[in-house]
Amino acid sequence: MRSVARRASQDELKKQVGFKAVDDYVKSGTVIGLGTGSTAAFAVERVGEKLKSGELKDIIAIPTSIRTKEQAEGLGIPLATLDTHSDLDVAIDGADEVDPALNLVKGGGGALFREKIVEMCAKKFIVIVDESKLCDGLGPGFPVPVEIVPFCHEHTMRQIAALPALAGCEPVLRLGNVANNQKDGDEPAITDNGNYIVDLKCSPQRPCGRWRTAQGDGGCGGPWPLHRHDHRLHCGWL
Ligand SMILES: O=C[C@H](O)[C@H](O)[C@H](O)COP(=O)(O)O
Numbered sequence: 410m411r412s413v414a415r416r417a418s419q420d421e422l423k424k425q426v427g428f429k430a431v432d433d434y435v436k437s438g439t440v441i442g443l444g445t446g447s448t449a450a451f452a453v454e455r456v457g458e459k460l461k462s463g464e465l466k467d468i469i470a471i472p473t474s475i476r477t478k479e480q481a482e483g484l485g486i487p488l489a490t491l492d493t494h495s496d497l498d499v500a501i502d503g504a505d506e507v508d509p510a511l512n513l514v515k516g517g518g519g520a521l522f523r524e525k526i527v528e529m530c531a532k533k534f535i536v537i538v539d540e541s542k543l544c545d546g547l548g549p550g551f552p553v554p555v556e557i558v559p560f561c562h563e564h565t566m567r568q569i570a571a572l573p574a575l576a577g578c579e580p581v582l583r584l585g586n587v588a589n590n591q592k593d594g595d596e597p598a599i600t601d602n603g604n605y606i607v608d609l610k611c612s613p614q615r616p617c618g619r620w621r622t623a624q625g626d627g628g629c630g631g632p633w634p635l636h637r638h639d640h641r642l643h644c645g646w647l
Contacts, residue, residue, distance in 0.1 A: 420447075422539040423503075427451025430501045430535045431459065437466040440494045442527040443481055444502020445474040445520035448537050452501045453477060457484025469494055473502065473527045474520040475601045476588070491530060500531035505551045506544050507536065514547050516554030519587035519600050552581065552590055552608035559597070562605050569607060578611040 431452050435441055443453050459465040461484075470486045471494060472478035481488055502524055505517040513536060515521045528534050544550045557565045566580045583606040585594025590608045597605045 419539060419541070423448040423537075424451045426537040426539065427501075428455045430537050431455035434499045434501065434533065434535050435459075435465065435468070436498075437468065439498035440469045440471065440489075440496065442497050442500025442502070442531050442534075443470050443472045443477050443486075444500065444524060444528075445472075445477045446503040446518040448503035448539070449473075449477065449501060450480060452537065453480050453484065453486070457481070457486050460484070460486060471497060471500075471527050471530075473524040474518075477520075491527065495530050497527070497531035499533045499535060500528040501535045501537060502528060504536050504538050504542055506547050507538055507542050508544055508547050511536075512547055514551050514553050516556070516606065517551065517590055519554070519583070519589075519598065519606060521554055521606075522556045522600060522602055522604070548578075548609070548611040549613040552610045554583070554590065555580075555607045555609060556600055556602070556604045557607055559603070559605050562597070562607075566607055569609070575609065575611070577614070578609045580607045580609055582606075583608055 427448055428451060432455070435456060441456070443449065443456070456465065456468065456470065460468060468487060469489050470481055471489060471491060472481055478488060502515070504513040504515050506514040515524055547553065555569065557569075562582065566582065569575060570578070570580050583590055583598040584592050584596060585598055587598035587600055587606065590606075600606060
């Protein structure tokens with residue numbers, strides 16, 4: 410019973426922060442990036458609600474996943490792609506972990522690749538999390554997802570594991586449903602882009618703040634080193 414109550418209160422927190430992000434940062438006539446995940450879904454819901462009530466008009470939205478696209482279509486939110494609208498006023502999305510320097514782990518829901526492309530095009534990037542996502546160092550609390558191509562994926566996983574900055578981390582191929590990092594199937598999870606995801610499990614002794622070099626070494630994903638000075642990034646949490 411308590412876990413149901415806790416989940417309900419966490420959903421309420423997600424709804425509050427998702428709705429507030431839209432109320433505070435989305436104006437009529439803007440182009441917005443719509444994130445993916447259970448928290449971002451509340452922001453998408455709020456955009457649809459305000460379009461329906463007439464509080465918002467002339468919105469163009471860029472979804473970061475097929476499932477966000479489908480949710481937005483169901484709400485009547487006008488959609489486009491970066492091919493026609495690559496200058497976004499704001500993007501709103503959740504995160505799996507946030508460290509004190511506002512570096513993020515994203516991709517727990519399998520959408521990291523498109524999220525990163527869309528959210529890097531936004532003048533302002535609003536990250537909405539509940540306090541359970543806050544951490545001292547990325548990685549030990551949540552495996553860091555990296556999207557890789559299926560071609561010779563075991564070789565790629567060995568290459569990732571061999572990166573000096575990732576010594577001691579265990580790359581695990583995501584199996585089953587791509588929308589979570591739980592093993593709920595026997596086949597590799599497939600992203601919207603037809604790729605695989607490797608979840609990097611690291612030890613408490615190796616927070617991945619040092620992993621920026623891994624990303625610099627041709628990592629395809631991994632931690633988002635968005636520094637505090639990144640004027641675009643605003644992180645709200647309850
Ligand atoms: O791939 C999915 C995204 O990175 C999500 O924003 C992230 O996983 C957080 O999702 P949630 O709000 O459901 O915890």
